[in-house]
Amino acid sequence: MHYGIDVGGTKIELGVFDSQWQRLATWREATPAADGPALLARLAAMVAVADAQGGARGTLGLGLPGVIDAGGRLVAANLPGLRELPLAASLSEHFDRPVAFDNDSRCFILSEVGPGGAAAGERYAFGAILGTGAGGGAIVEGRLLGGHGGLAGEWGHLPLSAAASERYHLPRLACGCGLHGCLERYISGPGLVTLFRHFGGEAERAETWYAAWQAGDPAAELAHRCHVDLIGEALANVTKLLAPAAIVIGGGLSTLPEVVAELPAALGRHLFPGVAMPRVVASRLGAASGVRGAAMLGAGACV
Numbered sequence: 001m002h003y004g005i006d007v008g009g010t011k012i013e014l015g016v017f018d019s020q021w022q023r024l025a026t027w028r029e030a031t032p033a034a035d036g037p038a039l040l041a042r043l044a045a046m047v048a049v050a051d052a053q054g055g056a057r058g059t060l061g062l063g064l065p066g067v068i069d070a071g072g073r074l075v076a077a078n079l080p081g082l083r084e085l086p087l088a089a090s091l092s093e094h095f096d097r098p099v100a101f102d103n104d105s106r107c108f109i110l111s112e113v114g115p116g117g118a119a120a121g122e123r124y125a126f127g128a129i130l131g132t133g134a135g136g137g138a139i140v141e142g143r144l145l146g147g148h149g150g151l152a153g154e155w156g157h158l159p160l161s162a163a164a165s166e167r168y169h170l171p172r173l174a175c176g177c178g179l180h181g182c183l184e185r186y187i188s189g190p191g192l193v194t195l196f197r198h199f200g201g202e203a204e205r206a207e208t209w210y211a212a213w214q215a216g217d218p219a220a221e222l223a224h225r226c227h228v229d230l231i232g233e234a235l236a237n238v239t240k241l242l243a244p245a246a247i248v249i250g251g252g253l254s255t256l257p258e259v260v261a262e263l264p265a266a267l268g269r270h271l272f273p274g275v276a277m278p279r280v281v282a283s284r285l286g287a288a289s290g291v292r293g294a295a296m297l298g299a300g301a302c303v
């Protein structure tokens with residue numbers, strides 16, 4: 001048996017999987033407002049219940065929000081309890097078994113290259129999550145790419161190009177990471193709202209933009225065209241760097257098939273002739289990918 005735990009800001013989900021990555025059981029709990037060691041003890045208790053019910057000790061992988069730094073610490077995450085805790089050193093001790101952990105965007109693409117995923121069997125793939133932020137993860141030669149210091153795949157913090165900034169008269173907005181002009185500020189869900197307002201619309205949430213777009217609002221259409229173009233340019237840059245055979249879109253944007261359908265052409269406009277185009281597809285496993293990817297990580301799965 002293989003366990004995957006997705007630890008989010010509001011809920012914890014533990015999934016039990018067989019060797020074919022089919023889900024056998026699920027436990028969900030609200031994330032306790034506890035310090036790091038207490039939170040880990042809570043997770044360990046969930047794992048103990050799963051062990052007892054299955055009559056065996058499963059392998060374990062954890063998917064965590066935020067970036068994991070070179071020292072195995074979770075940074076830039078909305079889980080204050082786990083932030084700055086030396087996870088690499090303390091996890092195996094807490095769970096009494098080897099534990100693999102990585103950020104949730106990487107777990108996402110690992111799951112999507114697994115059986116039944118949108119990029120099943122692909123040895124070169126990129127997962128682009130567009131939701132509250134813009135996270136990413138890459139599969140290179142069948143393995144999850146970690147990179148030096150664990151930064152690989154953070155495409156959302158690539159900068160808006162000078163050409164795009166000029167074309168759409170976009171200001172270089174401050175990003176939560178400390179840099180200015182990061183693509184995440186324009187291509188995430190909140191980024192799309194920013195674009196809508198930039199073009200004269202009024203909205204606080206992406207749903208408002210969507211309703212306006214469906215109703216044929218000109219500002220919503222301008223925001224949409226700009227949004228798709230910026231994502232296309234960013235994915236073209238990812239393609240030049242990693243040459244994925246498939247790009248899997250996750251997060252809220254993946255639930256809008258009419259937008260995802262425009263991305264291959266948008267990407268192609270920023271590539272030169274003769275380049276092998278990646279397939280651009282929506283996630284097939286959706287939110288379930290995080291837990292499954294964590295389980296696959298824990299079992300050392302590769303394509």
Ligand SMILES: [Zn+2]
Binds near residue numbers: 156176177178182
């Ligand atoms: Zn940034």
